[in-house]
Each structure stands twice: as structure tokens, then as C-alpha cells.
Amino acid sequence: MTTSRPIQLRRSPLGRAYVDQLAQHVSTGQPAAAARESATLALAYQDRFLDGPAFLGDAEYRSVVRDLRTVYDLLRSLPQRIFDGSLSALAEAVGMDPLQTALITRSARTGSLVPLGRADLYHDGTGFGLLEFNITSALGGFENADINRAMLTYPPLREFVARHQLRYRDTLGCMVQTMYAECAAAVPPDRPPVVAVVDTVENFAIVGPRLRVFAAKLADYGAEGIACDLSQLTYPQGRPTVGGRTIDIVYRYFLAEDLTDPAAAAQLEPLLTAVEQEKVGLFSRLDAELYGNKGALAILSDDRHRSRFDAEELACVDRLLPWTRYVRPRGTDPGGNEVDLLTYALAHQTELIMKPTLLHGGSGIVVGWEVDPAEWRARLTAAVGGPFVLQHRIRPAAEPFPDGVGGSRDLFLNWGVYLGDHEVIGDDGYAGCFVRGSTDPTVGVVSMGGGAKVGCAFHGG
Structure with a gap:
């Protein structure tokens, strides 16, 4: 059974070596200056950049x-x-x-589903713990490599990366490779494919500017991109078009949670019909989010199913996945003992976090150690039997980072590690990484909405 692991501060030898290098060699300039000056990155993150990257050693990233x-x-x-x-x-x-359910199972009958996801992890000083595994095409992070390139304009980092033989992956390039593999039948043999990056009407009103950047960047990977919402798709002869352009592939940016809206579901209907008739490719298939659902992690963590997995699989689950359970009247505690789950959750409030299974971006999360007992009890009671999970707390270890003024400080990171199919993208399936950092060691959710700053990662060494 997975239990809390002790905290070991300053996990990263490479991070410490980089901070020490900066302390020994006075350098002018700001590490994140180029990132802050980039219009593309400013659109995504304003000026909220860490003053250096995170580092993954070779054995660590491979593991x-x-x-x-x-x-x-x-x-x-x-x-x-x-x-x-x-x-x-x-x-x-x-x-x-x-x-x-009907839309997802219908989509699963078409085409293929090539692995692509982003794992959100904390490192507690002894190993990574998996908070969520987002499995879909709408992962964000298409600017990851832009942050790496911007950071490398800072000479001390460029020298450090070269000396330690570090590298980075182009996350967007990996996404596009995966799209081409999943939608191979829809890629024209004689011209660049036309790819529509599509979200719902409601979402596009908010994220449209970033999706237009995404669509424009597809030109660097041999595709013509158009950003639009579902309502802008029309279907002459059954093929989707936007502004008179026939679409070869729809890059899906809407999520399963958006399909509870009957209007969005109705706008999706002709698109699914076109996919079924092989008139357009859809990336990714809607059923991807079945596997990236927080409830799926609770099923994987549940003691009742351990007999379905072999010893090596169980060792991986126990190593990576913290105790995660549906909010139900009965369940098993981290020791495998059957308990009244509500009683257990009330007694261990400061070690638990409650999450809705169908929302993203930190929405609906209740952090046990940040609310009073009365609110915790009320939220738990309301969640029993519903689409919510409890997850054991992971305390992130401190990571040494430059502070931007010649010193260092400890930050606490949410690691966003991207995974693809190693046969499609190579490099063991590693598709890049970005981090969000907080100065708060008790932070419940390290997120941009919670004041975190963003940075890139280099790996190898």
C-alpha cells in the first residue's frame, strides 16, 4: 500500500550545481528576460516565469x-x-x-488512439507521486520548447546545459507527430493537411487568442492551422469546412466535461458523423478522457482490484500512485483495512485532498489542510456517492532555484511531464516537461490561478 514518504529537501543535484555556479560567477542579465519579452509567451503566462529551469537527471527522467x-x-x-x-x-x-457516455463510446468505434498525455506530479524527495494523468489532445504546453529556447539565451544557463550535456524535447512537435500517427488516413499525400484547432463556443471566447497562436505554429510542422469554435464548422457534402476551407483533421481542444451542454453536444453531432464516414480525422478520440479521468486512478488504486495486476504492475502503482479512493461509505485505508471512509477522512483531514472526477485546472478541489473541520465535513458528506475522489497528500520537496538577484530560494514544484508513444516520437516516449513553482511548502494545488510561476525543464546529464 502507498503511504506518505519522508521529505528530503533539495532533491535536485543539477539544480544545486546550477545555483552554485551562479553564485560563483557574477553575470549580468536576467535569466527569464527573453521569455518575458516574447509576445507568444506573454499571451500564455504574462510575465510569471521562474528565474531558471528545473532539471531531471538521466536515470530519474527515464525511470x-x-x-x-x-x-x-x-x-x-x-x-x-x-x-x-x-x-x-x-x-x-x-x-x-x-x-x-454515448458520445464517448461512439467515438471509440472510429480510428485509433495513440498514447498522449500529461502527468501532473509532485516529488517528495524520494520519488515522484502522480496527482493526475491528463490523457487527451487538449493538454496545453505547446509553448514548452519556446520557454527552453528563451531561457537558453542567458549565457550562464547555456554554458551549464552544454557542460552537463542536457537537452529538452519539443512538446508541440511530439503532439503533431502523435496527431499524424492517429489520423494517418486523413493526411493528404500531396499537400499539407488543413488542421482546425477547435473548442466549444463558450471556451473559445476565452482561449481563442492562444488557440490562434497554436494554429499558426502548426506551419512549422508541415500543417496549415485554423482556430475556430464548433459553431463555425459547416458540412457541405458532409466534410467540415471553416471559412470555405475544407478541413482534413480536427484537433480537439474541448473536453468531455464540456459535453454535458446539450448545445455543444448538438454541434458535435455532424462532426462525429463526418469522422464515422472517414471524411475527417479527429484528434484525439473522445474516449481518451475515460483513461485520464481521476476516477480511473481511484479504480487503479482500489485494493479490490489488486488481483487483476501482476507483481511488476502493482509495484509501479504502489511506487507512483498515492492512495486514491472514491468518496463512498466504505473503503480501504492505506493499510488495506476496510473502514468507514467518511470517519477515516474526518480523522485524517490534514492528509487528504478531495477532487471532482470530471473537472480540470483545480476546479472544485477541496484541500483538507486549508479548510476548517466543519467545511470539510460538509463537503465530504455532500460528495458521498458522487463523482469525487479522495487522494492522500503528497508533500513536495523543496527545489533550489535562482532568485533572480544573485541568491537562491526553495520552491515547490508541480511537474507536468508529457508522455507519447515511444514508437511515434522516440526517446522512450518522453514528450517534454514544464513546471509550476510556488514558494508555499503547504500549497494544496500548485497552479497559475494560485499564484505559481512557470518554467521549463532540461533532462539528461
Whole structure:
């Protein structure tokens, strides 16, 4: 069973070596200056950049990617291992409503689903712990490599990266490779494909400017990109078009949670029909989010299913996944003992966080150590039997970072590690990384909305 691991401060030898180098050699300039001056990065993150990158040693990055590949494969196997092959049963178990379930199971009958995801992790000083595994095409992070390149304009970092033989992955390039692999039948043989980056009407009103940047960047990877919302798609002869341009591939930026809206579901209907008739490619398939659902992690963590996995798989789950359970009247504690789950959660409030299974970006999360006992009890009681999970707290270890004025400070990181298919993108399936850093060691959710700053990562060495 997974239990809390002790904190070991200053996890990163490379991070400490970089801070020490800066302290020994006075340098002019600001590490994040180029990132702050980039219009593309400013649109995404304003000027909220860390004053240096994070580092993953060679063995460390290979180990976490190997574990993530195992967890991805286990999540994909849940319908067969736990639900007698039924996608509908898995969808119901993770909290999807009948409309979402119907759309997702329908989409699963078309094309292929090539691995692509972003794992959100904390490192507690002894190893990584998995908070969430977002499996979909709408992952963000398409500017990751831009942050790396901007940081490398700072001479001390450029010298450090070269001396330690560090490198980075182009996350957007990996995404596009995955799109081409998943939608191979829709890629024209004689011209660049036209790719529509599509979100719902409501979402596009907010994220449209960033999606236009995303669409424009596709030209660097051999595609013509157009950003639009679902309502802008029309279907002459059954093929989707935007502004008179016929679309070859729809890059999906809307999520399963958006499909509870009947209007969005109705706008999706002709697109799904076109996909079924092989008139357009859809990236990614809607059922991807079945496996990236927080409820799927609770199923994987549940003691009742341990007999379905072999010793190596269980070792990976125990190593990477903290105790995660649906909010139900009964369950097992981290020691495997059956308990009244509400009583357990009340007694261990400061070690637990409650999350809705169907929302993203920190929405709806209740952090046990940040609320009073009365609110914790009320929120737990309301969640019993619903689409919510409890997860054991991971305390992130401190990471040494430059402070931008010649010294250093400790930050606490949320690692966003991207995973693809190693046969498609190479490099063990590692598709890049970005980090969000907070100065608060008790932070419940390290997020931009919570005041965190963003940075890139280099790996190898």
C-alpha cells in the first residue's frame, strides 16, 4: 500500500550545481528576460516565469517515463480487466452522464488512439507521486520548447546545459507527430493537411487568442492551422469546412466535461458523423478522457482490484500512485483495512485532498489542510456517492532555484511531464516537461490561478 514518504529537501543535484555556479560567477542579465519579452509567451503566462529551469537527471527522467508508460497501459486496460470489456461501464463508474457516455463510446468505434498525455506530479524527495494523468489532445504546453529556447539565451544557463550535456524535447512537435500517427488516413499525400484547432463556443471566447497562436505554429510542422469554435464548422457534402476551407483533421481542444451542454453536444453531432464516414480525422478520440479521468486512478488504486495486476504492475502503482479512493461509505485505508471512509477522512483531514472526477485546472478541489473541520465535513458528506475522489497528500520537496538577484530560494514544484508513444516520437516516449513553482511548502494545488510561476525543464546529464 502507498503511504506518505519522508521529505528530503533539495532533491535536485543539477539544480544545486546550477545555483552554485551562479553564485560563483557574477553575470549580468536576467535569466527569464527573453521569455518575458516574447509576445507568444506573454499571451500564455504574462510575465510569471521562474528565474531558471528545473532539471531531471538521466536515470530519474527515464525511470518516471517508464512508470508513466506502465500506468498509461494499465489505465487503457481497465475496461478489459475490470468491466468485462465495457467502455460504458467504465464511463458510468468515473461519473460520466448518459450523454457523455454515448458520445464517448461512439467515438471509440472510429480510428485509433495513440498514447498522449500529461502527468501532473509532485516529488517528495524520494520519488515522484502522480496527482493526475491528463490523457487527451487538449493538454496545453505547446509553448514548452519556446520557454527552453528563451531561457537558453542567458549565457550562464547555456554554458551549464552544454557542460552537463542536457537537452529538452519539443512538446508541440511530439503532439503533431502523435496527431499524424492517429489520423494517418486523413493526411493528404500531396499537400499539407488543413488542421482546425477547435473548442466549444463558450471556451473559445476565452482561449481563442492562444488557440490562434497554436494554429499558426502548426506551419512549422508541415500543417496549415485554423482556430475556430464548433459553431463555425459547416458540412457541405458532409466534410467540415471553416471559412470555405475544407478541413482534413480536427484537433480537439474541448473536453468531455464540456459535453454535458446539450448545445455543444448538438454541434458535435455532424462532426462525429463526418469522422464515422472517414471524411475527417479527429484528434484525439473522445474516449481518451475515460483513461485520464481521476476516477480511473481511484479504480487503479482500489485494493479490490489488486488481483487483476501482476507483481511488476502493482509495484509501479504502489511506487507512483498515492492512495486514491472514491468518496463512498466504505473503503480501504492505506493499510488495506476496510473502514468507514467518511470517519477515516474526518480523522485524517490534514492528509487528504478531495477532487471532482470530471473537472480540470483545480476546479472544485477541496484541500483538507486549508479548510476548517466543519467545511470539510460538509463537503465530504455532500460528495458521498458522487463523482469525487479522495487522494492522500503528497508533500513536495523543496527545489533550489535562482532568485533572480544573485541568491537562491526553495520552491515547490508541480511537474507536468508529457508522455507519447515511444514508437511515434522516440526517446522512450518522453514528450517534454514544464513546471509550476510556488514558494508555499503547504500549497494544496500548485497552479497559475494560485499564484505559481512557470518554467521549463532540461533532462539528461
